[in-house]
Amino acid sequence: xxxxxxxxxxGMPLPRLEALDIFHIESGGCTGCGLxxxxxxxxxxxxxxxxxxxxxxRQAGMLLLTGSLTVGMAPVxxxxxxxxxxxxxxxxxxxxxxxxxxxxxxxxxxxxxxxRARTRVALPGCPPxxxxxxxxxxxxxxxxxxx
Amino acid sequence: MSADVAALIRRGAPTPCxxxxxxxxEAWQAMIARLRAAELPLLGLWSDxxxxxxxxxQGQTPLVASVGVSSEGYPAxxxxxxxxxxxxxxxxxxxxxxxxxxSRDPWLDQGRWPVATxxxxxxxxxxxxxxxxxxxxxxxxxxxGGTVLGHGPAEGDFRAPFHLRLGLPGAxxxxxxxxxxxxxxxxxxxxxxxxxQQAALLVARIDATATVAHQRAFARALHHAxxxxxxxxxxxxxVMLGAMERIATHLDMLAQxxxxxxxxxxxxxxxxxxxxxxxxxxxxxxRRLLFDVIVPPATVKVRVEDTQLATLVxxxxxxxxxxxxPxxxxxxVRGKGVLSAITAARWGILGCNARAAxxxxxxxxxxxxxxxxxxxxxxxxxxxxxxxxxxxxxGGQGEGLGWAQGPAGPVWHWLRVEExxxxxxxxGDPSLALVQxxxxxxxxAAYEDVDLILAALGLSATGADL
Ligand code: SF4
Numbered sequence: 001x002x003x004x005x006x007x008x009x010x011g012m013p014l015p016r017l018e019a020l021d022i023f024h025i026e027s028g029g030c031t032g033c034g035l036x037x038x039x040x041x042x043x044x045x046x047x048x049x050x051x052x053x054x055x056x057x058r059q060a061g062m063l064l065l066t067g068s069l070t071v072g073m074a075p076v077x078x079x080x081x082x083x084x085x086x087x088x089x090x091x092x093x094x095x096x097x098x099x100x101x102x103x104x105x106x107x108x109x110x111x112x113x114x115x116r117a118r119t120r121v122a123l124p125g126c127p128p129x130x131x132x133x134x135x136x137x138x139x140x141x142x143x144x145x146x147x
Numbered sequence: 148m149s150a151d152v153a154a155l156i157r158r159g160a161p162t163p164c165x166x167x168x169x170x171x172x173e174a175w176q177a178m179i180a181r182l183r184a185a186e187l188p189l190l191g192l193w194s195d196x197x198x199x200x201x202x203x204x205q206g207q208t209p210l211v212a213s214v215g216v217s218s219e220g221y222p223a224x225x226x227x228x229x230x231x232x233x234x235x236x237x238x239x240x241x242x243x244x245x246x247x248x249x250s251r252d253p254w255l256d257q258g259r260w261p262v263a264t265x266x267x268x269x270x271x272x273x274x275x276x277x278x279x280x281x282x283x284x285x286x287x288x289x290x291x292g293g294t295v296l297g298h299g300p301a302e303g304d305f306r307a308p309f310h311l312r313l314g315l316p317g318a319x320x321x322x323x324x325x326x327x328x329x330x331x332x333x334x335x336x337x338x339x340x341x342x343x344q345q346a347a348l349l350v351a352r353i354d355a356t357a358t359v360a361h362q363r364a365f366a367r368a369l370h371h372a373x374x375x376x377x378x379x380x381x382x383x384x385x386v387m388l389g390a391m392e393r394i395a396t397h398l399d400m401l402a403q404x405x406x407x408x409x410x411x412x413x414x415x416x417x418x419x420x421x422x423x424x425x426x427x428x429x430x431x432x433x434r435r436l437l438f439d440v441i442v443p444p445a446t447v448k449v450r451v452e453d454t455q456l457a458t459l460v461x462x463x464x465x466x467x468x469x470x471x472x473p474x475x476x477x478x479x480v481r482g483k484g485v486l487s488a489i490t491a492a493r494w495g496i497l498g499c500n501a502r503a504a505x506x507x508x509x510x511x512x513x514x515x516x517x518x519x520x521x522x523x524x525x526x527x528x529x530x531x532x533x534x535x536x537x538x539x540x541x542g543g544q545g546e547g548l549g550w551a552q553g554p555a556g557p558v559w560h561w562l563r564v565e566e567x568x569x570x571x572x573x574x575g576d577p578s579l580a581l582v583q584x585x586x587x588x589x590x591x592a593a594y595e596d597v598d599l600i601l602a603a604l605g606l607s608a609t610g611a612d613l
Contacts, residue, residue, distance in 0.1 A: 031306065077301075
């Protein structure tokens with residue numbers, strides 16, 4: 001069983017999980033959620049965990065958004081989604097991405113993608129901690145993701 | 148010569164904001180003429196729709212020159228201060244106020260906003276181009292010829308989005324054109340009309356890597372505007388939290404840069420230390436990232452446990468040794484992404500990046516080493532537990548300016564309060580100067596190194612775009 005040592009000095013056992021390639025886009029937040037995702041990504045890498053963050057949407061099965069969607073990023077997110085192959089799912093992490101949070105719609109921002117699109121993982125928080133993000137991904141994988 | 152210009156500014160009409168003077172147009176033009184030969188650094192330029200304000204630093208004292216906006220706009224500062232270029236274009240995008248003699252090319256507005264000049268009193272609705280404004284390569288990129296490659300705004304990383312067009316006639320980058328606005332959330336429009344407490348929530352979320360700096364600068368501006376004294380305990384807590392933030396942000400950058408530079412040992416140690424710091428922050432303030440810790444004035448007495456500090460100090464010494472070991476990260480990134488002292492002065496870059504430029508040639512090795520130094524200094528500061536002294540407000544007549552040292556350089560906030568609400572606000576983040584200096588910093592770099600160079604720079608598009 002893989003251990004995650006980075007967040008908990010005593011280590012945290014992880015269930016055996018399926019491989020998942022995630023493409024992350026920071027679509028207009030403060031990067032707080034991005035920082036916590038970076039921590040998670042480092043921990044997963046260190047533990048040789050099969051959940052990975054990948055540098056291109058072409059090999060990803062999950063598009064994970066953080067931040068409220070700015071009008072400038074909307075077409076970028078759309079292009080990334082179109083570039084993803086096969087079965088793909090959308091995840092939103094953090095209050096901004098879930099429903100806009102403190103950054104609701106205005107002339108430059110469309111708001112949270114979670115309020116407009118069908119998402120499979122929606123995790124509020126400002127920002128949610130890495131262990132919470134991981135728990136949400138694991139929950140999805142062990143329930144819906146296996147179907 | 149600097150003293151000359153400063154004296155000229157001080158002869159302007161005083162305002163409710165300490166250190167801000169309103170100049171007649173002739174005096175503004177005379178100021179521009181004298182700035183050519185003076186060393187007065189420009190730290191920011193913004194507008195409130197009625198006037199344009201230029202923030203200078205004379206020694207350690209901030210000095211703001213303002214000029215009324217006429218139907219033709221205002222005379223541009225960019226011919227004498229290159230760093231004003233981005234700000235002039237932003238003022239034009241947001242207010243529709245042109246800088247005569249400066250550029251009117253859009254900086255933030257990529258053509259997708261549903262209104263033109265959103266901050267102006269009568270902002271006109273526009274259809275908003277669904278495809279956005281066509282991205283036209285600038286003359287520098289066209290001249291470079293060869294291959295043109297894009298970088299960003301979605302690279303699968305964890306940074307705020309922006310786009311670069313890179314001209315590579317051969318193996319090295321010769322032309323760089325940044326395209327900003329992807330991270331623009333319209334913060335100035337959002338803050339208008341808010342009570343300071345609500346505004347502070349947004350301010351804390353300008354940029355997570357410098358949230359404490361933004362909160363402290365905003366709190367100081369507010370304290371000068373409203374005339375409320377800042378208690379000693381709050382000042383001391385701000386200093387300590389600022390040190391915690393500096394350590395965390397520098398460690399994050401070291402972890403990123405080491406991973407990209409292929410130094411696994413440095414990367415693992417920096418990441419481990421970072422997680423410990425985040426854990427300490429959670430124990431002290433209830434949050435891993437230090438949002439909402441300064442306004443209302445921090446009442447926490449920040450005291451990191453001696454054992455936790457001792458561990459971090461030991462790890463910092465080891466990280467320093469690992470960084471400098473033969474074939475370590477220092478050797479791997481030597482000569483990459485040079486930000487010289489001349490470039491720093493030209494674009495008004497201060498803080499840790501400018502300090503690195505003083506150390507040596509200002510390459511990535513110097514920059515990461517400067518960050519390591521600052522981690523050490525911040526750890527000593529946490530160990531010393533300084534007592535802050537209460538800050539007496541200057542002004543207290545509804546307008547204030549405040550600053551704080553952030554991990555990437557000084558952060559400025561200015562605000563005007565009317566009837567208990569924010570009437571106008573501006574924030575100056577060091578990232579705007581860094582973006583403008585990118586063509587020089589990336590010049591000659593290999594395309595594969597762009598990510599690495601950007602990671603070590605501490606550039607935050609969310610701070611630059613607001
Ligand atoms: S949810 Fe909070 S932490 Fe995440 S991007 Fe939005 S403001 Fe930042």
